[in-house]
Amino acid sequence: MRKIKFSAVVTVVFLIFLSACNSAQTTKISLAEVTRSLFYAPQYVALEKGFFEEEGLEVELQTTWGGDTTMTALLSGGADIALVGSETSIYVYAQDSRDYAINFAQLTQTDGTFLVAKEPQPDFEWKDLEGSNFLGQRVGGMPQMVGEFVLKNHGIDPHADLDLVQNIDFANIPGAFASGDYEYVQLFEPTASVLENEGQGHIVASFGEESGKVPYTVFMTKQSFMEENDEAVEKFTRAIYKAQAWVAENSAEEIAKVIEPYFEDTDLDMLAASIDRYKSQDSFATDPVLDEEEWENLKAIMDEAGELPADVPYTDLVNTDYAERVMSD
Template sequence: MMKKGKVYLSIALLLVCLSLFGCSQETKKTVRVGEVTHSIFYAPQYVALSKGFFEEEGLDVELKTTWGGDKTMTSLLSDGIDVALVGSETSIYVQSQGADDPVVNFAQLTENDGTFLVAREKIENFSWEQLKGSTFLGQRKGGMPQMVGEYVLKQHNIDPKQDLELIQNIDFANVANAFASGTGDYVQLFEPTASIFEQEGKGHIVASFGSESGKVPYTSFMAKESYLTENEETMKKFTRALYKAQKWVDEHSAEEVAKEIAPQFEDTSLETIETVVDRYKSQDSYAKDPLLNKAEWNQLEEIMKEAGELPKNVDYTKLVNTKIAKKAMEE
């Protein structure tokens, strides 16, 4: 009788375990993330995925590329995604249109510009002065790459409207192809395209916009205020996983980071990925924590103002939620 009782007890315990396992599976929270582009510039995000940091927090992160700030924001506002990874300037644009449900930045991923100035010809001793009189193939008007590009030019006493021919009517996805086809003397490119062009002899990297622009919340995770309010605990878990990844990237070599994120970039050689990661790490492009501070926000507004794209100054506390990042970092 005693033996039979033990068997029943074991079965009961097993059923309880299976029940608990089933419950844990059911309560796993899905977070749909839309990234503005797919780039090595976002290495910590891919590390958080590959190392299982999101899973450790009980999250199932569904990542898709939404290709462009306008499309990313449209997807967020229409509830096609829960979280957007995009330039912080987009939250200001939405606010300026009188949004009832503001888009709020809650975790920073990159803290300077990720583009490079690529020249068609090899230049041994480059100076920004050499851009005067040239044709410059820039990025989309109103986007962070273009605004930072113009800001840096002005810092070097170059008027982008008067001192050179500025082309900025080409779609983001086609800028590199336009340059490769012969348009422009200089072009502003993201990695790994800039390094690949250099390897193929299509262009030569002569300067970094990130090194010149100073700290700025170039790319941040953001969500509608209502979503953050209703899912604060989930977003804290999300940010905690991101912070783990940011620390991992900071503490490991470019080679180790490259190997970790390589599956995300199957068409790019491991050597190129490592080169790009090393370049971004050396200029502190990857934020070391998710906290977006006020000085960086002010720099963002200054850059937008210089470009003539700032509708109006927006209070830092209105569009930046620091509570989630601070809690995630403390824990």
């Protein structure tokens, strides 16, 4: 009996020790995403496939709905890392922030919105937009700036040639379009496909195909967090890179099965079709490097929209060290 009791005690002590070691090796990361979208499929893959856990990270995801609220969460300490458009880091930098946000891992490399028409338009041409009632996105946000950039490239002045409405909150745009008298709207997936499936809209064009490569959504963190958590940021980037590789190597159907828990109200076939649409236009970055050409394209789009507050150098707000390290492993 004594031997049994002694063995039991040793086992319990060992398990407690092992649990303590595992706990000590796990770093908790609070991650804020600007919205919930299939556009961020690699992020959900990293969570569901356990790539963060493999790096010793416990990532808690929160959806903060909008660029302003996401950056507020990051800058106030409500989140350690944010997935949001790179333009937000430029806005913060221009305000002379002492602890501004650094872009360190790119997730998407094109615009992720699609032009949805109220009525079917199999022979759509961009000039069809002239004089239309157009439900736009938030002023100063990437969707709206890219939208304006594309329209201007097609000879359309969005503020002179359209009846442009921009006073609807991001989360309420799909409902407003479906119930209102708007003729066109700019939407992400799977919302665009859901409206199409319900007969309330029809996808007629892709802003991502028209605008070229830009650092559309990027993981960023404050300078101070990066300096104090260098190893954690590298591990986070490595997990994202694993997910990017997995997404590139697998079919839209397989990706949809993995990330389905994040889109429980959307049919699996529709998820797969939406993911395939993003894959076909190379929206998902295949590595976390945000290169200088993309950064300059971003600034050109912001400048064209009249929203570039300062000519922020690439080297000031972009850190590719982590991406380059994990890619060389």
